[in-house]
Amino acid sequence: MSLLDPWIWLGVFILLAYTIEAITGFGSIVIALSLGALLLPIPAMLPVLVPLNICMSGYLAWRNREHIQWSLLLKLILPLMLIGMLLGYGLRPWLDGQLLKALFGVLVLWFAGRELWRMFKGLNSEAHPRWLSRLLTLGAGVTHGLFASGGPLLVYGLAGTTLDKSKLRATLISVWFCLNGSMTVLFLLDGSLLPNLPRIASYLPLLVIGVLLGEFLHHRLNEQRFRQMIYSLLLVTGALLLGKAVL
Template identity: 65%
Template sequence: MEALLTLPWLCLGLFIFVAFTTEAMTGFGSIVIALSLGALLLPIEVILPVLVPLNIIMSGFFSWRYRAEIHWPTLLKLILPLMVAGTLAGYGLRPWLGDQLLKSLFGVLVLWFSSRELWRSWRGLDTHPHGPWAARLWTFLAGITHGLFASGGPLLVYALSGLSLPKTRFRATLILVWFCLNGLLTVVFALDGSLFPALAHLAVLVPVVIVAMVLGEFLHHRVNEARFRQAVFVVLWIAGLALAWPR
């Protein structure tokens, strides 16, 4: 029980609460925020078997709730085949990378993503669609980052820039992507043995996720989402810089 209450794990619980509240409000960020902050205190390979199953709770609930909005052709023809292949490839690369290199690469990814979003937000820039082959390449690369860090969202959003889907349909489709891919990763973690040491932490953190979901839904219609997203990206930029900084 003492191992569950050490300062790094208590901090991770706080990061998870903030991250999952953010995703319930805005539709993004549960793993990338929690992992960006948590990796400053704990190894990535220890955090991922905790964060990934927790995300299934949220993504499964919202996938069912907004199931009527899912755009199945985009999901089945474009996103899932390439993301699944990339996720398996990324997972296969993890044993070749040490924890410090993983943290540095993840920090670079977070820095790029947060810098891009802050620049677009402050300059009021519109997104421009990629060509079909470029979109497929970036989607596959998003799968690789998901296999490495369970954080394929930044590159996938970039890959699908300019996709002509209403915001609600785009969000619902992405949520189902995370449910499917994180379900796959959870099975992989069970097979490689990394899931079972995380079960005690999962049991403690499930109520945190449920409260975060309720709070995020409550705040969704009461908080200026654009300003909130800017604040989140500033935090991510700082965390990404700390992770990417050479040691």
Template identity: 65%
Template sequence: MDLAALLENPWLWLALFVFVAYTIEAVTGFGSIVIALSLGALLLPIPDMLPVLVPLNICMTGYLALRHRQHIHWSTLLRLILPIMGLGTLLGYGLRPWLGDAGLRSLFALLIIWFAGRELYFLLKANASARATHGNWWTRGWMLAAGVTHGLFASGGPLLVYSLTGVSLDKARFRATLISVWFSLNSLLTLIFVVDGSLLPALPRIAAFLPVVVVGVIAGEWLHHRISEARFRIAVFLLLLLTGIALLTASLLAGYTPIQ
């Protein structure tokens, strides 16, 4: 295979996006699937990428959940988040065939634009502490929506964090609990991929991408101590915002015809 043909391989580009995503997660603590999926969706169908990206995420979150298990807020995890988001995840997975790949890309682009735009607003205004808290039904409603987006894109993080503005957890408990959420829900999605037959064909790519994840985490750990995290987060959200706009524009211009 010559260099030009190699560079035209979208899965090679996805490997690069996985490296970027896990490097960013190691620096900032979030975003591996959201970033890899948003960049990859410019080239590949979302349903084709999820059976690769979701099991990869289990490797990292499983290790981190075990390492920080003493900080997990079990009552919030087991009584509130997992029952609601688990139901939403199943609903979201069931909606995927109805939306089709182009519909998934458009909806995902809108989610990314909202998430990145909102975070940039608070970062640039330097008033993140001014984010309002909300009541129980508001929290549960957005948590269900977070589960739906997780079932659709394995990316329930933006809406879950939004819903948890009404839940009081310190930084260590918040991080450890969220990590446990992703490990649990991504394990559920991986089991679904086993049942629907999409995991087995993805295993060679998962194995090939595992070293990329490791290198990305190592690179992120190195960068974490050498760059300004605040400025880096602004750059990441700008990247996500531009990617979301490009993804939405491509979907609209294609008239809901999958990009080849």
């Protein structure tokens, strides 16, 4: 395989993304997909990245199962996000690759820009009205169906929640496990999963290395500055994606 092969570079991005997630607790698919989308079509990457994420989210969900808020998960988040995910998945065949990249670029730009602004201003999250929180949760499901990246909108939708950090994190991890498990079944049914199984298997060691490397670095880095670097990288990547799609 040539070093010019974009799938080799996707492996590099996967290693980087899971190292970052182990350090900061967020963003493996958003990071891998946003960097990978500079080289590969988004629909081609999703049947690889989504099943890979099940491994990590499943392990973490089991490990943190005592902190999961089942009422919030089963009564509010999952129903709305599953509906939104099916809507997003159904929309994908109607959107061409360039439009998908443009939409994803906008999502990444908004997410990274908002987080950098909050860090710069030292702003705290404020609670949304119930109707807006539910609308944002539904929208998060749509973006998850389109890009397997519902995190930015869902975290924004749950802003100001009274849950402590460990309960919110465990509940969100359970959301990704359930949604990505559902998306993997959809990829199996539409025929895009089985051809990608060898590629998924080849990337699994990178996931393990990334998690171990991230845990090693977690207490050795200034997380605040590291987050600033990652959000800045995503800001540039989102701008590149949008520019590439528009030009």
